[in-house]
Amino acid sequence: MPIDTWFPLAVYYEDLPDATAHKKQLMDAALQLEKDGYERRAFPEMAWTGDLHGAERIHTDPRFTWIVGQVESHVQGYLKGLGLDLNQIALYIQRAWPVISRYQQEVGSHCHNTSHISAVYYVSVPNSGSDEAGSLVFFDDMRPNEVSPGLGSENTNIIVEWNALNQDQAMYVPVEGRLILFPSKQRHGVTMNHTEGERISLSFDIVLAAKPGSAAGSYEFLLPPPEQWQRFGGRS
Numbered sequence: 001m002p003i004d005t006w007f008p009l010a011v012y013y014e015d016l017p018d019a020t021a022h023k024k025q026l027m028d029a030a031l032q033l034e035k036d037g038y039e040r041r042a043f044p045e046m047a048w049t050g051d052l053h054g055a056e057r058i059h060t061d062p063r064f065t066w067i068v069g070q071v072e073s074h075v076q077g078y079l080k081g082l083g084l085d086l087n088q089i090a091l092y093i094q095r096a097w098p099v100i101s102r103y104q105q106e107v108g109s110h111c112h113n114t115s116h117i118s119a120v121y122y123v124s125v126p127n128s129g130s131d132e133a134g135s136l137v138f139f140d141d142m143r144p145n146e147v148s149p150g151l152g153s154e155n156t157n158i159i160v161e162w163n164a165l166n167q168d169q170a171m172y173v174p175v176e177g178r179l180i181l182f183p184s185k186q187r188h189g190v191t192m193n194h195t196e197g198e199r200i201s202l203s204f205d206i207v208l209a210a211k212p213g214s215a216a217g218s219y220e221f222l223l224p225p226p227e228q229w230q231r232f233g234g235r236s
């Protein structure tokens with residue numbers, strides 16, 4: 001009795017070969033940005049995230065040049081895998097920031113609503129390869145096989161066996177030196193850091209736009225080139 005499965009979520013990952021050589025510089029830079037940042041705005045049980053604290057442009061910071069190049073290269077590989085014609089598309093890093101999660105801190109579930117592809121790179125992970133420092137969890141809000149809506153909620157015990165056909169989340173343990181790419185609209189979060197160490201990662205939000213003069217007919221589905229935009233009051 002075959003049961004087919006369809007419509008996969010594509011999550012890309014790669015262990016970067018030069019990770020160890022760059023670890024110290026990236027760690028030091030992330031910790032320095034935290035120190036330089038504004039007064040803490042997040043709740044104590046939430047990880048420190050640069051985007052909330054004035055450190056959301058590490059893509060323009062020379063200390064992060066290596067990882068920015070890696071993100072650019074791997075995002076293109078990811079998009080090719082998704083069947084896109086990169087000749088018609090211009091890619092932008094919209095914002096990028098460090099995340100530092102300490103003992104008993106986590107990142108609640110969220111989507112990156114202003115971008116298209118998100119990346120995370122694990123700079124430093126206590127007990128790397130285990131879930132102890134906090135895993136990245138993707139949530140499936142579509143739930144195509146939840147034939148009676150809500151049946152998988154925590155308020156029922158009707159589902160007695162969690163398997164590949166009814167799973168509503170997918171968990172990635174953090175691995176030092178690993179880059180992960182995923183659609184920004186996919187809801188996700190990071191589980192609690194149970195270690196005494198600092199879990200340091202970098203997040204990137206990437207936007208797709210049409211290249212000027214190409215992608216004709218696609219502007220309903222792809223941002224027009226930002227060069228063609230005009231800010232209010234920008235008439236000369």
Ligand SMILES: [Fe+2]
Pocket residue numbers: 110111112188203
């Ligand atoms: Fe996120």
